[in-house]
Amino acid sequence: MQFGLSEEQSMIVDTTRAFVTKELYPHELEVERNGHLPMELVREIQAKAIEAGLYAANMPEEVGGAGLDTLTWLLYEKELGRANYALHWTCVARPSNILLAGTEEQKEEYLYPCIRGEKWDCLAMTEPGAGSDLRGMTATARQDGGDFILNGTKHFISHADIADFAIVFMATGEEDTPRGPKKKITAFFVDKGTPGFTIRDGYRNVSHRGYTNAVLEFDDCRLPKSAVLGEIDKGFDVANTWLGATRLQVAATCLGRAERALDHAISYAAERRQFGQQIGKFQGVSFKLADMATELKAANLLTWEAAWKLDQGSVTEADMSMAKLKATEMLAMVADEAIQIHGGMGLMDELPLERIWRDARVERIWEGTSEIQRHIISRELLRAHGG
Structure with a gap:
């Protein structure tokens, strides 16, 4: 099996991460503190996203999108997911792929304007x-x-x-x-x-x-x-045909946020000193980092496998449910442990950790609760035995 990224995938990851860092991160604190995303800011970032080729990149090439395969699309989603959700979802919009099920007249009225950034x-x-x-x-x-x-x-x-x-x-x-x-x-x-x-x-x-x-x-x-x-x-x-991959989209954005939280935790554990040494050398912290990294890698692999299988035509409902379940529950754990490593500073909004921690909670509810995902997985396991 090949686990390395292609040259094109690496370029998309680098381009998207650079855009997120430069255009989205600087506005996070303002949006978080006032709970509002000004439309003039949306339009400003939207224009830059369109110019960078990142807008509506989830759409097929024949309708004006980037034509990404599922794995590449999710790598892109992971990078966007590192930022405040309102910023990346609204300013770098990805129209629902259910619009592809419309007639040509409906596509002219609804799909194409969304891809061009004229409608949401x-x-x-x-x-x-x-x-x-x-x-x-x-x-x-x-x-x-x-x-x-x-x-x-x-x-x-x-x-x-x-x-x-x-x-x-x-x-x-x-x-x-x-x-x-x-x-x-x-x-x-x-x-x-x-x-x-x-x-x-x-x-x-x-x-x-x-x-x-x-x-x-x-x-x-x-x-x-x-x-x-x-x-x-x-x-x-219509929904089952076009909306199944949204669970993988949720999983991918969770991976991005978890990676950002882990990066902060590793840096802090290496820099912060207590009792004459780096706190990362204390087993109570080092084991947390090890568990966080292991859980993140497991969630990555489940998500990338499901994406690969979707493009091969062999993905199952359980594959996508496992990815969504693992990624969302992993994010909750990683965010919580990152705050624990930072101590009191982890709860201050000068860092993104308290936001990532709060944001993680909804991921186990929308696009199918964790309980629904477990039901789908167990149903598929039992079906082979007449259950």
Whole structure:
């Protein structure tokens, strides 16, 4: 097996890290302290990202993206993940690849403007009563002649406040299955400003300051049939086809933050002296560093293997779940131990460690909780034995 990076991959890693260090790090403290990302700053960094070829790099080359294979894309995500989430996600946007499932007319209206930096998208699935159980959603879309009427509420919708449109999943009926009735789901494009569609401020989050969430309300919101993404009642097919790799994206950004925290911990352990010697020479600190590095390497390998298998067409749901589970739980451990090594200074916002520690908490919840990932992994293990 080859574990080394290609020349192209090394160049992308170096270019992305240099951009993150020069253009994103200097603004982290301001965003963290006031919880706000000014739009003029977004536009300034966005223009630089486009010029550097880093904007919408997750997209295929034929639609204007960088055309990266999955492993190279995740190496890029890892480097972006080292910075404040609001800065790297908003200013160096990566449009949802579910937009690739649209018709050519839908791509012209939604996909290509996102790639050019003219629009932002957001994805709306979660409801107050339907988080991990998406089949339990109660928001509905009913047909009325040639149109659909949407009613219901979505919440925890990331960056919906700046999005120009939402990709919204709604229940459009019910079907009988051996396990009982199951919701049929359809995906829709909903433009900001559509009558009956309201975006309200969401909740204050301790993780990812500056990266907002919103509540979306639909009150007899009328949409034409042309707003359907994919096929009617086949919304989960669209989601499962295009959204699976988002778990690997989460894993990759966690790797970047964990690496940054470990780097700080190693430097501090080498520089800080107590009782006449470097604290890194004390077993209580040195063993922490060893465990942190080992866990980080394990998470790296799980993520890169899953990425490689995705490009080979052999990846399983369990592969991606293992990578997401390991990387997110590893980040929590590494961030916590980095703070412990720094002592009181680790909790001061002059260092990025307290942010990384806070931000780590949400990673075990969104894009499928750790419990959901364990369910997927165990289900696959048992399936071979008739379970």
